[in-house]
Every structure is written in C-alpha cells, then in structure tokens.
Amino acid sequence: MKLGLGMRSGFLAVLAGLATLIPSATVSAQSAAGPEGSIRAGSQAPTRAQALEAVGAALAAGRITEAEPALRRLAAEGSVRAMGWLAKVELDAGRPTYAMALLEQALDVAPHAETLLRDYARASLASQAPASAASALERLLHLYPEHGTYAYMLGVTQLQLGNPVAAEAALEVATTRLEPPDRALLALGVVQNKLKRFAEARRSLRQSLALKPGEPEAQAALAEALHGLGELDPAESQARRTLAIAPDHGTAHLVIGLVAMERGDFAAAATALEAAVAVDPEEPRAHYQLSLAYARLGETEKSKQRLERYKEVLDAVEAQLTDAAPPSPEGGER
Amino acid sequence: MSPTAWSPARRAAAPGLAAAALAFCSLLGTAPTSAQPFEEVTGAAGITFEHRSAPEKKYILESMSGGVALLDFDLDGDLDIYFVNSLTVETAKQPKTAPSALYVNRGDGTFKDVAKAAGVAYPGWGVGVCAADINGDKAPEIYVTGVGANKLYVNKRDGTFEEKAAALGADVGGWSAGCGFADYDRDGDLDLFVTRYVEVDLDNLPVFGEGKTCQYRGIAVQCGPRGLPGTTDVLLRNDDGRFTDVSKKAGVHDPDEFFGLGIAWVDVDDDGWLDLYVANDSGPNYLYRNLGDGIFEELGFPMGVAVSEDGGEQGGMGVAVGDYRNDGRQAIFVTNFSEEYNTLYSNQGDFFTDVSFRSGSAPSSLRFVGWGTALFDADNDGWLDLTVVNGHVYPQLDETKLAASAAYRQPKLYYRNKGDGTFVDESKAMGAAFADLRVGRGLAVGDLDGDGRLDLVVNDLDGAPQVLMNRTARPGRWLAVDLEGRGKNRDAIGALVTVRTGKVERTRLVQSGSSYLSQDDFTRHFGLGTADRYDAIEVRWPDGSVSEHPGGETNRTLTLKQPDPPGKKGSAGE
Numbered sequence: 001m002k003l004g005l006g007m008r009s010g011f012l013a014v015l016a017g018l019a020t021l022i023p024s025a026t027v028s029a030q031s032a033a034g035p036e037g038s039i040r041a042g043s044q045a046p047t048r049a050q051a052l053e054a055v056g057a058a059l060a061a062g063r064i065t066e067a068e069p070a071l072r073r074l075a076a077e078g079s080v081r082a083m084g085w086l087a088k089v090e091l092d093a094g095r096p097t098y099a100m101a102l103l104e105q106a107l108d109v110a111p112h113a114e115t116l117l118r119d120y121a122r123a124s125l126a127s128q129a130p131a132s133a134a135s136a137l138e139r140l141l142h143l144y145p146e147h148g149t150y151a152y153m154l155g156v157t158q159l160q161l162g163n164p165v166a167a168e169a170a171l172e173v174a175t176t177r178l179e180p181p182d183r184a185l186l187a188l189g190v191v192q193n194k195l196k197r198f199a200e201a202r203r204s205l206r207q208s209l210a211l212k213p214g215e216p217e218a219q220a221a222l223a224e225a226l227h228g229l230g231e232l233d234p235a236e237s238q239a240r241r242t243l244a245i246a247p248d249h250g251t252a253h254l255v256i257g258l259v260a261m262e263r264g265d266f267a268a269a270a271t272a273l274e275a276a277v278a279v280d281p282e283e284p285r286a287h288y289q290l291s292l293a294y295a296r297l298g299e300t301e302k303s304k305q306r307l308e309r310y311k312e313v314l315d316a317v318e319a320q321l322t323d324a325a326p327p328s329p330e331g332g333e334r
Numbered sequence: 335m336s337p338t339a340w341s342p343a344r345r346a347a348a349p350g351l352a353a354a355a356l357a358f359c360s361l362l363g364t365a366p367t368s369a370q371p372f373e374e375v376t377g378a379a380g381i382t383f384e385h386r387s388a389p390e391k392k393y394i395l396e397s398m399s400g401g402v403a404l405l406d407f408d409l410d411g412d413l414d415i416y417f418v419n420s421l422t423v424e425t426a427k428q429p430k431t432a433p434s435a436l437y438v439n440r441g442d443g444t445f446k447d448v449a450k451a452a453g454v455a456y457p458g459w460g461v462g463v464c465a466a467d468i469n470g471d472k473a474p475e476i477y478v479t480g481v482g483a484n485k486l487y488v489n490k491r492d493g494t495f496e497e498k499a500a501a502l503g504a505d506v507g508g509w510s511a512g513c514g515f516a517d518y519d520r521d522g523d524l525d526l527f528v529t530r531y532v533e534v535d536l537d538n539l540p541v542f543g544e545g546k547t548c549q550y551r552g553i554a555v556q557c558g559p560r561g562l563p564g565t566t567d568v569l570l571r572n573d574d575g576r577f578t579d580v581s582k583k584a585g586v587h588d589p590d591e592f593f594g595l596g597i598a599w600v601d602v603d604d605d606g607w608l609d610l611y612v613a614n615d616s617g618p619n620y621l622y623r624n625l626g627d628g629i630f631e632e633l634g635f636p637m638g639v640a641v642s643e644d645g646g647e648q649g650g651m652g653v654a655v656g657d658y659r660n661d662g663r664q665a666i667f668v669t670n671f672s673e674e675y676n677t678l679y680s681n682q683g684d685f686f687t688d689v690s691f692r693s694g695s696a697p698s699s700l701r702f703v704g705w706g707t708a709l710f711d712a713d714n715d716g717w718l719d720l721t722v723v724n725g726h727v728y729p730q731l732d733e734t735k736l737a738a739s740a741a742y743r744q745p746k747l748y749y750r751n752k753g754d755g756t757f758v759d760e761s762k763a764m765g766a767a768f769a770d771l772r773v774g775r776g777l778a779v780g781d782l783d784g785d786g787r788l789d790l791v792v793n794d795l796d797g798a799p800q801v802l803m804n805r806t807a808r809p810g811r812w813l814a815v816d817l818e819g820r821g822k823n824r825d826a827i828g829a830l831v832t833v834r835t836g837k838v839e840r841t842r843l844v845q846s847g848s849s850y851l852s853q854d855d856f857t858r859h860f861g862l863g864t865a866d867r868y869d870a871i872e873v874r875w876p877d878g879s880v881s882e883h884p885g886g887e888t889n890r891t892l893t894l895k896q897p898d899p900p901g902k903k904g905s906a907g908e
Binding site for chain 1: 546551636638645673697
C-alpha cells in the first residue's frame with residue numbers, strides 16, 4: 001500500500017504550521033538567571049554563571065545580535081542552557097537543521113529536559129524530519145502524560161509519517177486531555193476516515209463541530225465520512241456547506257466528485273474533480289478518480305494524462321514518506 | 335429438442351456416494367445439519383497433512399506458500415484433495431523433508447494420502463496449484479508452482495501421474511505463484527498463465543530486519559516484497575501439447591515486474607474472449623483485456639480494478655470472481671494486506687466500481703491479511719456469499735501488540751449475501767471453525783460429500799489444514815452442473831453456465847486457478863432457494879458456441895456435453 005493516500009486530503013491545513021503549534025521555549029529573564037543545572041553544579045566558574053545571566057537577559061530583551069557571540073562561546077563550552085537558547089535562535093532564524101544538532105547534543109546531557117525536547121520536536125518538524133519529532137514527542141508524552149498538546153502533536157506527526165494507527169492512539173489520548181478538544185477530535189476524525197472507520201469518524205467530527213461549528217476542515221472531513229458510509233445526499237450537502245464557507249476546499253470538491261461518480265454522472269464528477277485537483281494538485285486520490293471519470297466519458301487521452309499525473313503525485317507522496325520514515329526501527333512498511 | 339440430453343447426477347449415480355454423505359456425519363456422530371454451519375472434520379476424516387514452514391519466517395519465501403486443489407483425479411466421481419507443501423531456506427535442498435499430499439476421497443467420509451504412490455509428493459518448494467485436463471482424456475492434470483522449476487503432473491488415468499513440465503515446456507522457473515489454464519486463443523486447447531512474485535537468490539537472501547523494507551511498525555521482520563526485485567509473469571501457449579512462451583507477444587509479461595500472486599481468467603466484458611486478472615502484491619493489479627487476436631491490452635486503471643477507490647496500491651493476494659448480484663456480470667473480489675481492505679469491484683458492464691464499503695464486505699477485513707477467498711452460495715439461497723481466510727506474514731507480531739493489525743493467527747471471515755448488492759458479516763455465527771485463529775493461505779471450494787452443500791478446504795501456512803464440512807441447516811435447493819467440452823478442453827474451462835428459475839438468472843464460470851493459488855472444483859454449483867424446478871440452462875462454451883437446455887428438477891447433478899457443430903454428426907447429449 002502506498003503510505004500516504006487519504007492522509008493528505010482535508011488535512012493539509014492541519015499539518016500546515018504544525019511546528020508553530022508546539023509552544024516554544026521562551027527565554028525569560030527569570031529562566032536566564034536560573035541555575036545552570038545539576039551537571040555543572042559545584043564546578044561552574046562564577047564567570048560562566050554571570051555570562052549566562054547576561055546572555056539570558058539580552059535574549060529576553062530581544063537583543064539577539066548582542067547576545068550571540070557569548071551564546072555561541074558558552075554553547076561550545078558545553079553549557080546545556082546555552083545550547084538550548086542557541087538552538088532556539090537558530091530555529092527562529094530558519095536554520096532548523098543546525099538547531100536539531102545543537103539540541104541533540106544538549107539532550108545527550110539532559111535527556112528529560114522538557115524545554116529541550118519540545119524545541120527538538122519543533123526543530124524536527126521544521127526540518128521535515130517527523131520521525132525525529134515523533135520520537136521527542138513520545139518522550140514528552142511519557143514524561144508528561146497529562147499534557148494533551150503533546151499527545152495531539154504526536155498524533156498529527158504520526159499521521160504525517162503515514163502511521164494512522166499510532167496517530168489514532170495518540171489522538172484518542174489528546175481528546176481526553178485537551179480543553180477544548182475540538183482540534184483533537186477533528187484530527188481523530190480525519191485519522192478515522194483514513195482508517196475507513198467512517199461511523200467513528202462521523203461521531204468524532206460531529207463532536208468537533210459541536211464545539212467549533214464553523215471549522216471548514218471538520219465540515220469537509222464530515223462530508224468524507226458520510227460519503228464513506230454511503231450516505232450520498234447528506235455527503236453532498238455537507239460538502240456544499242463546506243464550500244459555502246471555504247470555496248477552495250479540495251476535500252469538499254473531491255467528495256462532490258465522488259458522489260457524482262457513484263451516481264454515474266461522470267460529467268459532473270469530472271467538473272468537481274477538476275476543481276479538486278486545481279485546489280490541491282498534490283492529492284493523488286482526486287487525480288485517480290478524475291482519470292476514471294474521463295475514462296467513463298470516453299475521453300481516453302485525458303484519462304491517460306490524468307493517470308500519469310496521478311502516478312507522479314503518488315510517487316512523490318511515497319518518496320516524501322520514505323524520506324520521513326526513520327531508517328530503523330521506527331517505521332518501515334511492507 | 336435440445337442438442338444435449340441430461341445425464342443423471344454424477345455423484346448421485348456413483349455407488350455409495352449417497353451413503354458417503356451420511357458416513358461423513360455418522361463418523362463424527364453428528365446429524366447432517368448442525369448448529370454450526372461449518373464443522374471441521376480434518377482429523378476425523380483421516381487428514382494428517384501438515385504444511386511446514388520455518389517458524390520464524392525470516393525470509394519472505396517462507397510466508398507465501400499454501401495452495402490447495404479439489405479435483406477428481408481418480409475419476410471415481412468424488413472430490414479428492416491436493417495440499418501443496420513448502421520447504422524452508424534451511425531445507426531448500428532436501429525436497430523430501432516436506433511432502434505434499436494427495437488425499438483420495440474414500441467415499442465413506444475419510445481420506446487417504448496417496449501422494450507418494452501417485453508420484454506427486456515431492457514437487458520441490460511448492461507454492462500454488464491449479465488443475466485442468468490438458469490432453470482431453472477426461473483426467474485432470476495437476477500443475478504445481480514453486481521456487482525453482484514448476485511441476486506438471488500428467489494424469490495417467492491409473493491413479494498415478496508423470497511429471498512432464500520440462501518435457502512440455504511448462505517448468506517456467508524463478509518463483510512462481512498463481513497459475514490457471516484457459517483457452518485464451520480459442521484454438522481448442524488449454525494455455526497456461528503463471529504469475530511470478532519476487533526474484534530470489536537462495537544464496538544471497540536479504541537479511542532479516544535490516545533496512546526500511548525489513549521493518550513493520552518498528553518490529554524487525556522479513557524483508558519484502560517492497561525493496562526486493564520483482565519479476566515477470568508468463569503466458570504459455572499450448573501448441574499441440576507443448577507449451578510456448580508468448581508472454582511478450584501477448585502483452586502480459588508484466589514489464590513493470592510487479593509482485594504477482596492470484597489470478598482469474600474471466601470474460602469481464604462479455605465479448606466471448608477470456609480476459610485475465612492478476613492480483614499484484616504492493617502494486618496495481620492488472621486487467622488484461624483479450625483483444626481476440628492473441629494480444630491483450632492492460633486496462634486495470636481505466637476499468638477501475640487496479641487500485642483502491644482512494645487510488646491506493648494494495649497488497650493483492652487472492653482473487654474470487656462471481657455473479658454476486660445475479661445480473662450475469664462477473665465481479666472481482668481481491669484479498670489484501672492488513673490495514674487495507676479487501677476490495678470488491680462490481681462489474682458495471684463497461685467498467686468496474688469499487689463497492690467494498692457500500693457492499694459491507696470491507697470494514698471487518700481491515701485488521702486482517704486476506705488470502706484464500708471464494709464467492710460461493712453457502713446456504714443455497716440463490717445468492718453468492720463470500721468467505722476469506724486470513725493470517726499474517728510476520729510471526730513477530732505476537733511479541734508485540736499492535737492495535738490496528740490482528741495478531742499472526744487470525745480468524746476467517748464470512749459474509750452472507752443479502753440479495754440487494756450488500757453483504758452482512760456473519761463470521762461469528764459460523765462457529766468455532768471460523769473463529770479458530772489460524773495462518774490461512776489457500777482455500778478451495780467443492781462439495782466433498784455430494785450432499786448439495788459446498789464445503790471448504792483450507793491450507794494453512796503453519797500446521798494442519800482444515801476440512802470444513804457445510805452443515806447448514808435448512809439449506810435451499812441446488813443444482814450442480816458438470817460440463818464436458820469438445821476436444822482437448824474436456825472440463826470446458828472458461829465456460830459460462832446460466833441457470834434460469836423464473837425471472838432470475840444465475841451465472842457461474844468454470845475456472846482453472848482461483849482464490850489464493852488454489853483450485854476449486856470444476857463442477858458449477860447453483861443454490862436455487864425454494865425452487866423445486868429450474869426453467870432452463872444456457873451454456874456459453876469456451877469456443878463461443880452457445881447451447882440451450884430445458885428445465886428440470888433441482889437437487890441433483892447434471893452433466894452437459896457440448897454439442898457438435900452444426901452439420902457434424904457426433905456425440906451430442908449425455
């Protein structure tokens with residue numbers, strides 16, 4: 001099975017900006033002035049503590065350029081706190097890979113530090129390394145099981161990794177820990193759609209919409225669930241409701257196309273599916289169904305072209321997921 | 335007057351067979367019907383065969399075997415059973431460590447393994463099996479696929495076989511999996527298609543657990559098939575009894591080298607020429623449309639049968655075809671890997687639609703790895719039901735608990751056809767035989783005891799097989815139709831039989847090669863509900879000719895002979 005099919009649709013917006021949803025470690029004057037950590041206790045020279053205090057104060061005040069030389073020196077000398085701060089500076093500057101490397105060094109020394117793990121997850125997501133993010137989030141969730149955000153982020157990250165089963169487990173936890181749980185319910189509904197458990201998806205999405213009625217992602221995912229349940233009229237109505245609030249929603253167009261396909265109205269299906277691929281050209285499912293619609297309309301060449309495009313998109317999704325998967329033993333697929 | 339005449343029921347005519355049906359039951363001290371629709375009688379029937387495979391399944395080679403065939407090899411009127419056995423990487427050069435078994439049906443509810451005496455016990459590393467009478471002597475040959483040369487056991491009509499694959503050009507080589515005979519070019523003799531799975535070198539196998547394609551959800555497992563080199567498929571044309579490889583010329587050689595497994599020869603577009611469906615593991619399935627000139631055109635995608643409705647490539651394993659809506663069209667059902675779903679493609683005439691979820695056949699399949707499968711009328715109510723045998727490929731799953739996928743050993747699935755295009759999962763009502771956790775692979779269907787109810791035989795990857803006798807209480811009435819074709823295709827493989835009762839027409843296809851690398855009985859079985867009589871039978875023979883036959887009483891087996899062409903005197907009739 002190709003890993004990512006069904007994952008993308010309706011979920012791009014959820015995945016987009018994933019990194020920004022993780023609360024970042026902020027440097028406050030108070031934290032900057034705190035102790036360096038037990039690893040250095042008793043051995044740190046007063047000058048380092050003072051230097052750290054000064055750097056922390058500068059960072060808290062936003063004087064990053066001023067703080068940076070000392071920060072780099074302290075990080076190079078092995079200060080865990082400095083490494084964490086520098087990683088955040090690198091991350092904010094758009095250099096997540098370097099940030100990850102710094103955080104890995106820091107985590108070698110302080111493997112349970114919440115701030116470091118959180119920033120590492122953030123940096124990993126920004127580096128398109130969801131497997132590393134998942135690993136950090138699993139550790140965070142283990143250390144802080146009451147923290148719904150970590151469960152939520154782990155669920156979304158697992159989905160990004162093409163592992164909806166692990167995603168569902170984490171998101172179910174998130175729905176009980178997040179307050180309000182609307183976004184966790186939305187993500188859970190999307191995962192259940194992916195797992196083809198449409199009745200459960202419908203329930204999750206309706207709960208999400210009860211908390212946040214205007215959410216177009218939940219509206220569209222509900223349309224998808226209804227289609228999966230064979231409720232064609234309600235599915236189409238739901239998709240059209242979505243388009244009324246989000247006219248460019250790919251999943252809503254896709255569902256309208258799928259419904260038309262099932263009704264044998266291939267011309268209408270082609271129109272809706274063309275809209276779906278125009279909105280989301282990286283969605284293989286829409287390309288595939290559009291190729292079928294053209295084939296059934298007798299438009300052989302267009303069908304072939306669309307099929308080729310489908311295969312390209314499918315390969316790209318596959319490559320993305322293969323790249324995202326850890327070498328061993330975290331992922332892998334038959 | 336019909337050009338053919340009725341023959342009495344083969345099984346009803348065979349001495350002792352009516353008693354045999356009772357003997358099956360009395361042997362076990364049970365009534366002919368039971369609270370459990372299927373009752374396992376394996377041990378009581380004297381079947382001691384055990385499929386052997388390495389316990390750890392460190393190599394994919396050790397996970398894929400297990401075909402089973404039902405055929406009347408000794409021509410005594412009842413069904414015998416052939417179980418394919420496999421070797422392991424460790425025993426690859428010792429073919430006698432894992433004999434295959436040929437169980438002769440003794441007609442009293444018991445079976446006896448005669449494989450060694452019959453000369454079919456040691457096919458090497460066996461994988462799948464199909465059967466057909468390829469020389470027109472009314473005795474079925476057995477073709478066994480495997481790792482290395484395939485075997486063609488030619489039936490000598492004296493209870494023994496002679497292995498002639500190499501002599502007849504049918505040994506193929508490589509790692510073969512599915513097979514099926516059919517007269518695709520309508521020249522009167524049976525050709526052979528063989529799928530092949532993965533290119534393997536026994537001296538240089540991928541290392542267990544190493545690399546991305548040797549991991550499953552974080553567990554170290556056998557490698558493949560993804561990441562391993564695929565290989566081509568083979569079409570062998572029968573030229574006066576010898577086989578010639580015409581794969582490339584015919585356009586069915588699989589240039590993409592997908593991982594081929596189950597197959598079905600089936601005329602999907604009703605043009606009289608047999609088309610070919612191939613289930614590919616971890617890749618798009620093929621539908622080769624027979625253009626009638628020896629050439630096929632691959633149309634899996636435009637016909638809507640290559641992938642799931644999401645456009646997802648699935649891990650295709652077994653294939654069943656059948657007219658489950660009684661509309662005369664052959665649907666295609668494919669079993670797949672876990673976390674995918676088994677796919678039911680409904681035949682709309684010009685194309686197929688994935689109706690897996692709408693039909694109700696998909697949801698409960700998601701947790702299982704599906705293999706052998708059949709569309710068959712279990713209760714004789716006139717509608718084809720559906721069954722699937724399951725079992726994972728990774729025994730390592732039992733060391734962990736993964737939520738989505740069931741464990742290594744898995745139950746079977748049974749879906750009752752509701753008669754409205756949908757199925758209801760009644761697996762749990764099927765009793766212990768279906769609930770038993772097994773590592774299923776091959777499945778074959780046939781009426782072992784001649785009681786008009788279709789029985790099931792399953793070959794498991796690990797351990798003993800299962801013989802499941804159909805004990806359905808109050809089954810509907812039935813009709814079994816044996817065909818006798820002209821020329822060398824005596825079993826009329828590829829023929830379509832349509833039985834009409836009132837306004838309802840039910841169509842069945844005679845197939846060589848079905849399910850997962852297995853062989854169903856050639857006799858076509860029709861459940862007919864409450865009908866005491868049927869009104870007519872139409873047979874479309876493999877050469878395209880059509881014969882009509884008048885109605886008659888139900889609950890019996892008929893043999894219909896193919897009439898001679900107009901103007902030729904011959905053997906029309908029984």
